[in-house]
Amino acid sequence: KCGYARRRLGSMATVPARARHGPPPAWPGRAVAPERMQAQDGPRKFSLLGSTGSIGTQTLDIVREHHQHFAVTALGAGRNVPLLLEQTAEFRPELVSVQDAATADQLVEALRDRLGPGAKLPEVMHGMQGAIAVAEHAQAEAVVTGIVGCAGLKPTVAAIQKGKDICLANKETLIAGGPAVLPLAAEHDVKILPADSEHSAIFQSIQGLPENGLRRIILTASGGAFRDLPVEKLKDVQVEDALKHPNWSMGRKITVDSATLMNKGLEVIEAHYLFGVDYDNIEIIIHPQSIIHSMIETADSSIIGQLGWPDMRLPILYTMSWPRRIQCAEETWKRLDFVKMGDLTFREPDHAKYPSMRVAYAAGRKGGTMTGVLSAANEQAVEMFLDKKIGYLDIMSVVEAACDKHVEEFVEQPTLEEIVHFDEWARVFVKGIVESRAMAYTQSRE
Numbered sequence: 001k002c003g004y005a006r007r008r009l010g011s012m013a014t015v016p017a018r019a020r021h022g023p024p025p026a027w028p029g030r031a032v033a034p035e036r037m038q039a040q041d042g043p044r045k046f047s048l049l050g051s052t053g054s055i056g057t058q059t060l061d062i063v064r065e066h067h068q069h070f071a072v073t074a075l076g077a078g079r080n081v082p083l084l085l086e087q088t089a090e091f092r093p094e095l096v097s098v099q100d101a102a103t104a105d106q107l108v109e110a111l112r113d114r115l116g117p118g119a120k121l122p123e124v125m126h127g128m129q130g131a132i133a134v135a136e137h138a139q140a141e142a143v144v145t146g147i148v149g150c151a152g153l154k155p156t157v158a159a160i161q162k163g164k165d166i167c168l169a170n171k172e173t174l175i176a177g178g179p180a181v182l183p184l185a186a187e188h189d190v191k192i193l194p195a196d197s198e199h200s201a202i203f204q205s206i207q208g209l210p211e212n213g214l215r216r217i218i219l220t221a222s223g224g225a226f227r228d229l230p231v232e233k234l235k236d237v238q239v240e241d242a243l244k245h246p247n248w249s250m251g252r253k254i255t256v257d258s259a260t261l262m263n264k265g266l267e268v269i270e271a272h273y274l275f276g277v278d279y280d281n282i283e284i285i286i287h288p289q290s291i292i293h294s295m296i297e298t299a300d301s302s303i304i305g306q307l308g309w310p311d312m313r314l315p316i317l318y319t320m321s322w323p324r325r326i327q328c329a330e331e332t333w334k335r336l337d338f339v340k341m342g343d344l345t346f347r348e349p350d351h352a353k354y355p356s357m358r359v360a361y362a363a364g365r366k367g368g369t370m371t372g373v374l375s376a377a378n379e380q381a382v383e384m385f386l387d388k389k390i391g392y393l394d395i396m397s398v399v400e401a402a403c404d405k406h407v408e409e410f411v412e413q414p415t416l417e418e419i420v421h422f423d424e425w426a427r428v429f430v431k432g433i434v435e436s437r438a439m440a441y442t443q444s445r446e
Contacts (some may be wrong), residue, residue: 023182025276050146121312176372200315201306265360377402
């Protein structure tokens with residue numbers, strides 16, 4: 001058992017706890033733009049966390065194309081110096097942060113060579129302190145959070161405390177941190193704008209709804225690599241099979257999550273935190289074409305959805321431009337052709353093939369620290385699957401084992417420190433259970 005003394009370290013202990021009936025949703029069934037966002041004088045300024053990743057590069061593509069509307073004041077990245085060098089030279093941010101001191105020194109030297117003697121260099125920082133500085137940069141009005149995992153929590157909290165709106169592309173911010181982050185956002189009148197396709201579709205669909213107008217959320221799922229594979233054959237699938245997504249080109253981890261449907265289970269939790277809808281009124285359906293990105297049902301039984309070709313840039317753009325709509329060129333933004341699109345089909349997900357749904361809904365209803373443990377345990381299990389240390393069917397087995405074990409130390413009203421602690425605990429637990437199973441198997445063979 002993990003003997004955790006609930007320490008309160010520094011300012012993290014002051015983050016508001018989860019309310020008895022759950023934290024206040026970011027958008028309680030409707031979306032009303034504050035007056036400060038109605039009019040924009042000049043380009044809206046952003047800081048960007050995770051600039052060299054998929055979300056970051058697509059965000060900068062948008063800034064490049066729509067420079068009259070958007071500007072970047074600070075960039076945060078990891079160790080990809082060649083790409084960060086190009087981004088810094090093009091967009092000229094005032095501040096750049098990298099993962100460690102050695103990478104910072106390398107970037108400074110590369111910038112001097114690239115920009116030439118006498119050129120003004122941006123301030124270069126590193127580590128968590130640097131990421132926080134990017135998030136709370138004085139010139140930024142909003143932050144695009146593209147950092148993966150719980151590493152994005154502290155910078156997001158720092159940005160909220162400085163009154164920056166959040167363009168949310170980091171799932172852990174709400175799935176793990178929702179009980180602490182949402183009350184903080186409400187306190188500082190910060191808007192959390194979803195940048196993934198499903199929650200952006202819901203957010204777009206609730207525009208103009210009256211109070212109590214939202215009845216149900218319908219999340220669409222492609223079904224992943226194994227949607228047409230008989231469930232009895234899953235025991236034989238390999239890593240290479242799980243990475244063959246039929247519709248989207250994505251990172252390895254999210255592609256595996258799509259195969260297990262855990263991505264959709266996590267999105268159910270995120271939808272609950274974002275829109276305040278009860279878990280009984282959030283549904284998942286398989287939609288193989290990935291054209292309808294999600295839908296809502298209104299109080300009078302109307303269905304409203306958002307459609308488009310699979311393209312992550314559109315939800316990112318909407319978080320940056322909301323409540324405005326930006327005119328996009330047909331050459332770079334492919335318009336939806338209903339004739340070419342063809343048929344749209346739907347099916348109920350197979351719970352035997354996708355046990356992740358049951359586990360995710362149970363964790364969501366439990367709330368508190370359980371959702372963060374679910375997310376962290378899954379991330380660790382998927383990493384070990386990709387490293388070929390466990391089989392495909394082992395992923396959900398060890399995730400569920402972590403959630404079962406966490407019941408012993410579950411915290412309903414966690415601080416940010418407790419959320420981060422149990423994220424780390426879940427990863428260690430999954431590693432431990434995999435190692436113990438491997439040892440037992442080895443001993444049985446001797």
